[in-house]
Amino acid sequence: MSQRIGRPTGIKFTKIEKRFGSLYALRRLDLEIAPGECLALTGRNGSGKTTLLRVASQLTRPTHGELAFLGLNASETPTVGYVSHAIMLYDELTAQENLLLFARLLGIQEPQERTLKLLEATNLAARATSLVRTFSRGMKQRLAIARALLQEPGLLLLDEPATGLDTESMEWLTGAIRGLRDEGRTVVMSLHGESSLSQLATRAARLDAGSLVADTHAGATFQNVFAVTGA
Amino acid sequence: MRILSNTAVLLGKELQTEFRSRELLTTTIVFILIVIVLFSFTFDPSVSESRRFGPGLLWLAFLFSASLMLQPCFLKEKTNDTLSALRLCVADPFAIFLAKLLANACLLLLVQLLLLPIFAVFYNIKVGAVFPQLAMVFLFGSLGVSVTGTALSAISAQVRMRELMLPLLLLPLLVPILISSTEATAALLEEKPTLRLDWLGILIAFDVVFLTALWLFGEYLLEE
Amino acid sequence: MAKTGVYSFLVCTLMGVTAYAAFYIAPTEVTMGLVQRIFYLHAPSGMTSLMAFLVSFVGSVAYILTRKPRWDWLAVSAAEVGVAFCTVVLLTGPIWAHPAWGVWWAWDARLTSTLVLWLLYVAFLILRTMIEDADRRALVSAFFGVFTFLDVPLVYGSIWWWRTQHPQPVVFTSAGLDPTMRKVFYLSWLSLTCLMALLIRQRYELEQSRDELRSLEQELEAN
Numbered sequence: 105m106s107q108r109i110g111r112p113t114g115i116k117f118t119k120i121e122k123r124f125g126s127l128y129a130l131r132r133l134d135l136e137i138a139p140g141e142c143l144a145l146t147g148r149n150g151s152g153k154t155t156l157l158r159v160a161s162q163l164t165r166p167t168h169g170e171l172a173f174l175g176l177n178a179s180e181t182p183t184v185g186y187v188s189h190a191i192m193l194y195d196e197l198t199a200q201e202n203l204l205l206f207a208r209l210l211g212i213q214e215p216q217e218r219t220l221k222l223l224e225a226t227n228l229a230a231r232a233t234s235l236v237r238t239f240s241r242g243m244k245q246r247l248a249i250a251r252a253l254l255q256e257p258g259l260l261l262l263d264e265p266a267t268g269l270d271t272e273s274m275e276w277l278t279g280a281i282r283g284l285r286d287e288g289r290t291v292v293m294s295l296h297g298e299s300s301l302s303q304l305a306t307r308a309a310r311l312d313a314g315s316l317v318a319d320t321h322a323g324a325t326f327q328n329v330f331a332v333t334g335a
Numbered sequence: 336m337r338i339l340s341n342t343a344v345l346l347g348k349e350l351q352t353e354f355r356s357r358e359l360l361t362t363t364i365v366f367i368l369i370v371i372v373l374f375s376f377t378f379d380p381s382v383s384e385s386r387r388f389g390p391g392l393l394w395l396a397f398l399f400s401a402s403l404m405l406q407p408c409f410l411k412e413k414t415n416d417t418l419s420a421l422r423l424c425v426a427d428p429f430a431i432f433l434a435k436l437l438a439n440a441c442l443l444l445l446v447q448l449l450l451l452p453i454f455a456v457f458y459n460i461k462v463g464a465v466f467p468q469l470a471m472v473f474l475f476g477s478l479g480v481s482v483t484g485t486a487l488s489a490i491s492a493q494v495r496m497r498e499l500m501l502p503l504l505l506l507p508l509l510v511p512i513l514i515s516s517t518e519a520t521a522a523l524l525e526e527k528p529t530l531r532l533d534w535l536g537i538l539i540a541f542d543v544v545f546l547t548a549l550w551l552f553g554e555y556l557l558e559e
Numbered sequence: 560m561a562k563t564g565v566y567s568f569l570v571c572t573l574m575g576v577t578a579y580a581a582f583y584i585a586p587t588e589v590t591m592g593l594v595q596r597i598f599y600l601h602a603p604s605g606m607t608s609l610m611a612f613l614v615s616f617v618g619s620v621a622y623i624l625t626r627k628p629r630w631d632w633l634a635v636s637a638a639e640v641g642v643a644f645c646t647v648v649l650l651t652g653p654i655w656a657h658p659a660w661g662v663w664w665a666w667d668a669r670l671t672s673t674l675v676l677w678l679l680y681v682a683f684l685i686l687r688t689m690i691e692d693a694d695r696r697a698l699v700s701a702f703f704g705v706f707t708f709l710d711v712p713l714v715y716g717s718i719w720w721w722r723t724q725h726p727q728p729v730v731f732t733s734a735g736l737d738p739t740m741r742k743v744f745y746l747s748w749l750s751l752t753c754l755m756a757l758l759i760r761q762r763y764e765l766e767q768s769r770d771e772l773r774s775l776e777q778e779l780e781a782n
Contacts, residue, residue, distance in 0.1 A: 123694075124692060124694075125691065125692040125693055125694065125695075126773065126776070126777040126780065158559070161423065163419050163422060163423065163559060164559040165558060165559065184423075186419075186423060188416065188419065189416075190415050190416035190419075191415050191416075192415055192416050192417055192419055192420035193415055193417065193420070194348075194352075194415070194417055195414065195415065196352055196355070196356070197348075197352070205344065205348055206420065206424050208340075208344045209341055209344055209345070209421070209424035209425055210424050211337055211340070211426075251420070483706065486702075486706065487703075487706075490686070490699055490702065490703060493690070493695065493699060494686065494689040494690050494699070495689045495690075496689055500685075500686065500689060503682050503685065504682050504686060504703065507675055507678040507679045507682060508679065508706065508707070508710050510675050510710075510714050510717065510718070511710070511713040511714055511716070511717040514717045514718065514721050515717055518721065518724065533720065534720075537713065537716065537717050537720070540713065541713055544709050544713065545706065545709065548705055548706060548709055552623055552702055552705060555623055555698060555702060556698075556699070556702055558698070
């Protein structure tokens with residue numbers, strides 16, 4: 105998808121706890137994701153997947169515990185791309201204006217060039233000057249991924265990226281993530297169940313009520329991890 | 336410094352968005368007009384009475400409409416969670432506040448300058464000679480309203496009954512602005528206009544104090 | 560607990576002594592007579608409320624910097640006590656003004672500033688009721704608490720300067736305080752300050768208990 109990539113960045117959660125009032129979203133969670141891994145995170149609604157990803161993106165501060173990024177040199181700051189439930193884009197701006205805005209904020213050199221390249225890569229070049237308000241769910245998702253890729257992140261976090269996508273968009277998404285994985289980026293995606301996306305994963309883990317209950321790195325099989333997901 | 340360029344980029348975006356639709360601008364101007372007209376029914380608008388009550392009414396109407404018009408400032412960033420996108424991209428969260436408060440200050444100042452001729456006509460007050468000085472008073476007053484209003488918009492976006500909470504929190508806080516701006520404006524509209532540096536000083540002090548407080552503590556408001 | 564009991568007793572005694580002094584020791588004021596004695600409650604209450612708000616401000620700043628809940632408890636306790644003392648000022652004002660000067664209210668600098676202060680801190684307390692989550696409530700109200708207190712000198716300053724520019728008949732003065740009056744005034748201020756500390760302490764402990772209850776309920780839910 106892009107020529108260069110940011111250095112693959114892993115992430116290590118140590119005793120991460122996140123409390124919202126009386127609700128414990130994450131309970132003293134330990135998890136280490138090595139650079140280059142493609143992790144499929146699963147679990148019921150409310151199991152803590154979204155919170156874990158938001159903590160990883162540093163949008164949410166954990167109540168306790170530590171976060172460390174792996175695979176970086178001493179002075180490097182992690183480049184993280186984050187795609188959430190919400191598209192995190194301005195409806196009243198065009199696709200191009202959105203990407204340009206965030207590219208400029210990130211301090212990217214030659215933001216116009218990067219913007220156009222990403223629009224092409226996400227098959228949105230034809231709709232570059234249309235307002236995001238007019239986009240379909242699939243198109244919005246593609247643009248959201250384009251935004252996440254602006255910095256050429258070493259770590260990509262995707263929160264239920266397949267939600268609401270039709271078959272065509274799903275195919276595109278699977279191909280896109282495969283490409284990102286093959287470029288060596290660390291990918292962490294939260295999923296509801298097995299799908300074409302989960303098949304891309306090199307590792308799977310399940311959360312339940314804020315704790316890690318199954319992990320292919322701890323001996324479970326992919327089937328086990330995805331077994332009881334429910335709604 | 337990245338914070339300055341971040342602020343410039345965001346300021347550009349805020350102003351571009353507003354000038355594309357102009358919804359905030361038009362509704363604010365019309366609202367102030369409505370308030371001024373209504374106020375005019377409450378006293379006898381002779382020339383001497385107008386000179387007495389006019390400046391106060393103008394600023395009061397302005398504060399009321401500001402407390403309504405500042406509501407969407409942070410609320411609209413909740414729609415698609417664009418606030419998170421901004422937080423991920425900027426070097427310092429204060430840039431978000433700075434851009435928004437400058438954009439709001441520009442809009443508020445523009446509203447006041449557009450209303451000034453209408454105000455002059457309604458109350459038969461000559462404003463031409465003192466226009467630059469009036470603009471200066473409007474500038475520092477708008478800045479004060481904007482700094483506090485933008486900060487409180489971030490608060491009201493997080494609480495219940497936000498339509499009532501923003502005016503409830505903002506208006507008492509703005510008492511020094513109301514008094515100083517009204518007095519300074521009234522002094523400029525008198526027979527012998529004077530630029531009251533004492534009132535201007537209070538306006539500037541207000542702006543500096545709250546801008547500093549926002550700079551020190553604002554980022555904590557955006558935390559999750 | 561015993562310590563609080565002893566302290567409460569001392570405060571009550573001190574207030575009793577003050578009341579006695581205000582009624583029997585302080586000389587009767589020439590023009591206003593008996594009603595002037597309310598001054599010994601009115602003026603020190605104003606000063607005490609400002610002190611309480613200062614304590615609340617310290618709590619707010621400390622919470623933002625440390626995130627320890629006890630600073631939030633201090634901030635809300637002191638704010639409530641401050642509002643209570645403000646209310647005393649606003650109620651004793653008219654009670655004094657009407658018999659003495661024939662008006663229920665005078666927009667003089669101090670009383671008007673106290674009114675605005677009262678509105679500001681009532682808004683602070685209302686804000687707190689609009690946020691369910693304890694941590695979010697603490698952080699947001701701490702921020703507003705900082706803004707509110709920073710506004711206090713600006714409010715007082717602008718209102719005082721405004722009244723100076725537009726002078727009106729002077730009310731609420733005790734111009735030329737007699738030395739005995741001055742002593743009673745300071746005694747009253749001391750006893751009200753002690754009362755303030757006691758009330759803040761009680762309210763703080765209430766907040767602390769509420770928090771403990773909340774934690775226990777959470778633990779129960781988790782198991």
